[in-house]
Amino acid sequence: MNGLKKIFEDKKSIILPYGFENDKVILIGRTANATIVFGFIGRLDIYTKVLDTLLKAFTKFKKNQPGSELWIVGDSSDKNILENLIKGKSLEENVFLFGSKFGADKEDLLKKMDIFVHPSRNEGLPLFVIEAASFGKLRIATDATNRGTQIKNCEAGITIYSQSSAQLYHH
Numbered sequence: 580m581n582g583l584k585k586i587f588e589d590k591k592s593i594i595l596p597y598g599f600e601n602d603k604v605i606l607i608g609r610t611a612n613a614t615i616v617f618g619f620i621g622r623l624d625i626y627t628k629v630l631d632t633l634l635k636a637f638t639k640f641k642k643n644q645p646g647s648e649l650w651i652v653g654d655s656s657d658k659n660i661l662e663n664l665i666k667g668k669s670l671e672e673n674v675f676l677f678g679s680k681f682g683a684d685k686e687d688l689l690k691k692m693d694i695f696v697h698p699s700r701n702e703g704l705p706l707f708v709i710e711a712a713s714f715g716k717l718r719i720a721t722d723a724t725n726r727g728t729q730i731k732n733c734e735a736g737i738t739i740y741s742q743s744s745a746q747l748y749h750h
Contacts, residue, residue: 610693614646618692618716620685620707621699623655629698629721630661638668647673649696652688654679689714698739699724 583592610616617637625631630651637649651661651674658676665674680688689695695711697720702708708726711718718736720726730736 610691612648612691612693614648615644616648616650616691616693617696618650618652618689618694618711619696620652620680620689620711621697621705623651623653623657623661625657625660625664627700629700630657631664633696633698634664634668634670634674637674638670641670641673649674650677650688650692651675652677652680652685686714689716692716694719694736697721697724697726702726 695716
């Protein structure tokens with residue numbers, strides 16, 4: 580606002596916060612999952628959200644943890660392509676597409692995830708990464724999410740610095 584006022588004086592301008600506010604009391608604890616559940620919530624944009632790379636990393640992880648699961652929440656015109664990638668990697672038993680979820684339905688899924696993964700190539704301010712933090716979820720995110728420094732500094736998960744399946748798998 581200060582910078583804007585130097586070039587354009589306008590008394591009508593205001594700052595609207597862009598973020599996530601969770602006014603609910605959330606009990607943070609371990610999930611009841613028998614095995615690890617990774618989760619992603621967002622638009623199913625395979626390229627931007629790096630979902631193909633996430634599937635590659637999960638395929639490697641599943642070899643050591645066969646019962647592990649990846650839950651993908653969201654929708655878009657890329658859903659059919661994503662379904663074909665899942666079938667092509669024989670992941671139908673471990674990767675679940677939930678479609679778009681909102682409100683309590685989305686929160687119930689988020690509560691049951693062990694680790695929230697957001698391997699995006701670029702983001703402004705990814706609200707689902709912030710929302711996952713409000714539920715106490717460990718996060719694996721790329722620095723391109725603009726949340727990497729906070730995740731690292733708060734020891735709230737792992738920040739990776741490229742969109743590679745090897746980095747996702749090793750972390």
